[in-house]
Amino acid sequence: MSYEKRVAVLKQINKGFSADGSALSGAVYLERFGRELTIKVQAAGLAFVKEGRYAVVLAVGDKRFCLALDGSEPLKIADAPSIKDGFSVLVAFIKDGAKPVAFGRCGSSALSDKELLSYLTETEKKGDVPAIPIPVPPVEFPPLAPNVPRAPTVPLPDFPSKEEPNDRAPFREGAVAYDDEAIAESDYFYERVQEGDRNENTAGKGEGKGRKKKGGGNLKEDDNAVNPFLRTKGKLTYYKKVREELERAFQKFPTDTRLMKVFPRSEWVKTENALLGVVYENGLPRYLCVAAEKNGDPPEEMKEHCTFVPESPFSDEKGFYIVFQDADNGAYVNVSES
Secondary structure (H helix, E strand, C coil), rough: CCEEEEEEEEEEECCCCCCCCCCCCCEEEEEEEEEEEEEEEEEEEEECCCCEEEEEEECCCCCEEEEECCCCCCCCCCCCCCCCCCCEEEEEEEECCCCEEEEEEECCCCCCCCHHHHHHHHHHHHHHCCCCCCCCCCCCEEEECCCCCCCCCCCCCCCCCCCCCCCCCCCCCCCCCCCCCCCCCHHHHHHHHHHHHHHHCCHHHHHHHHHCCCCCHHHHHHHHHCCCCCCCCCCHHHHHHCCCCCCCHHCCCCCCCHHHHHCCCCEEEECCCEEEEEEEEEEEEEEEEEEEECCCCHHHHCCCCCCCCCCCCCCCEEEEEEEECCCCCCEEEHHCCC
C-alpha cells in the first residue's frame, strides 16, 4: 500500500479569529495511506467561539471536500485521490454565511481561497456540512518565539518533617567517660527536671531505664565510648548527673521546635511551665537549658541568670528567657561570654 504526505502553511485572511489578537498561523498536514486520507489542522491560537462553527474546505486534484472542524481530532476521508501533486485548503467560519479565516496550498494546486469559499457556500446551502458541538479551546499552545527567554525555575527547598518518629532517641550517643569533677552547688536545671517529673503522674518508677525500654543505648556503655576529637573542654559531669531524669522528660513531654530556629543543633520539649532543652556541639551536649516564653518581665527565679533570646532576628516582641547551664559542671553561662 502506498503512503503519501504533504504539508501546507496557513496564512491569515481575516482578523479577529485568534485567541490573543495576534496574526493567526499554522499548517495543515495530509497523510494518505492506501486510499484513506488523514487531515490534521494545527492553527495556533484559534479562538474559541460561543456561536457558529469552523469548517475546512479541501481541494485534492479534481475533488472537493467540506469537513466540520472541532479543533482537536484528525479528520478522515475514506476514499481520496492522490496528494502527490499537492492540495489547497481553506479554514472558514460559518454563521449566517461563510467567512474565510486562513488559507494555504502546496504543490501544483492553483485553486484560490475565493474558489474554495464559493464551493463552501454552495455546499452550506445544500446542508452537506454537518453541524458540530461548540469547539473547545486548543489543547496545545504555540511555542515561545526564539528571542523570548523562558522564566528560570527555582528548586523548592526540602522542608523538614512535621512529625518526629515516636521511637526517636532524644539524645546524641557517645558521651565521654564520667569522673568526679566538681558540680555547681546551684542546680536550677536539675530542679526543674525533677519538678516536671513530679507533675506528671504517668511517669512510672521503672522508667528510669527508659533508654533500654525504648531501644536506646546503655548508659554505662555510653560512658565507655571516649572520642577525644569531639570534646576537649570537659567530660560532661553535670550532664551525667541529670541524664536519666532528662531522658524521661524528653520521652514524656511533647516536642517544641520554636527555638530550633535559633539553635539548629538542639532539642526541646514543652513541660507545664517551661521548655527543657539541650544544645549540642560536635554531636555532644554543650548546654542544658530551661526556657520561659516572654510575657513581660522574666520569672523571678530566672532573673539572676537568664538571657533573653528573640524568636526572630527582626523583632524583640516575641522570644524566650533562657537559663544556660554548662553540661560539664552545671555552671550558669551567659551567651555573650561563650
